[in-house]
Amino acid sequence: MSITNGKVPVTVLTGFLGAGKTTLLNRILSENHGKRIAVIENEFGEIGIDDALIVQADEEIFEMNNGCICCTVRGDLIRILGNLMRRKDKFDYILVETTGLADPAPVAQTFFVDDEIQDQLELDGIVTLVDAKHVCMHIDTSSECKEQVAFADVILLNKCDLVSEEDLVALEVRIRSMNAMAKIYRTKDAAIEMDKILNVSGFDLDRALAVKPTFLQPEYPFEWAGIYDFNGKGESLLLDDGPDPSMNILLLSAKETTVESINALAEVAVGHFSSDRIKVEPAGKISAVGQVYQLDLIKKGSKMFELAPEEAGKYVLFMQHKPEEFALSIGNLTPLASVVYDAGHTHDSEISSVGIEVEGDLDQKKFNNWLGELLREKGTDIFRMKGIVSISGEEERFVFQGVHMLFDGRPDRAWGDEEHSNQMIFIGRNLDRKELVEGFNSCLVKNRQLNLR
């Protein structure tokens, strides 16, 4: 069933000029998925499917300011959606295609500004197509291109057949540093399974966490990974002085000696890096697979560790820092394949994601005040916000999502015996991670004995 909670789901399709939106639209309309889809498009005649329900839009942007909250909305979309809902027996899904230079914010905010629209329609997700071959010409200079990436729940790196593996990985790292929440798929000719772009519940943080548990991580906790072939005897891991008094490393079994096999393990490695680590001093042994070791590098000068996986074979070694930063060597071994994940200083620091995960309950008044002030002061820089929080005294989880200064929330299922925790993600421009985390933490109830239940 396409309709959830009685609401018609809506997917917004965006992407820069030539990225493949029309190709994707035609695929969606010709696919045998059982959905009757109404399409709101901006250029008539692009879609070559007969008897499709297609409505042309004019992209009229209205800026609204009621003195407290400022937002932009698509006036034409409001009219069209109203008309469509009078014919809602004829379709069960809506696709909105934006122009190539569109800022997704007005489209997204349109679904927050009217109670009737909110009751009848549900913004399921924003799907952004990226032309993997040519995006590098725009991503640094076009604010629309950046915003289309930042707003996405799903990103299709299209035309990936025209781009090298190395460049694709670099692009994925760059995009992930901007938008940690989006699911990224590589596509050719916009070919993708429908269940990856429709009914994705993109505004549902629970669903996002189920699909990608580590997405609240702002960036990879490692900068480099390489595949080595160990013969079952230990190798000397040598490091000189470097930029950090310690470094975390992790060994995982490699299925193949390719960059793809390293990337396939990256998400798994992220999970391991957030687990407990074993501290090891110089002359110590690193042998367990799937265990993060924290190398003690305080001592000045060259330091040696024994790197000895228990069984001979090929392993991916994930390192917190790049090997050259410590003049690192592993016996006479050289990596059979390697990937650099450093997205920190050389890429877009203007747009980023901040994820917060903390246990406990929030003081309702403090949280109200903090979030209200945050959206008032920084709302124009916060593109999207999603959260699942625990409010002191409330038995239910509270879920919410927002676009700039507008947000909507509702009570969710009961906590029951589940540990109360809070998860939030912000995607935006010039976000101050420290300020956001400290502000959020200041809303926590300090003494849980005071909780009224």
Place this chain on the structure above:
Amino acid sequence: MMERFKRSGSSGQSRKIKDWTREALNLSDEYSILVTELQCSEPDCPPIETVIAVLGPRGMKYQQKVHFVVPNSICLSRRLPKRKCGPLG
């Protein structure tokens, strides 16, 4: 903020307000009317406000926020014909 979201299905009331607005201002179907409740966290604002926005052709736009809604209180601008103006008009 949290109390507001415990109430669901407010579109019935929104529909009434839209109908009142359309009648009060004699608006054709060319005009879209948006009605939503917003919480403003500015210190002097009341806890809940109803915002009525009229979006017209050629970029015309009118907004009014009200703190209680009865048909008499919908009176948006001197540029549109007034019907009945209540205490907020």
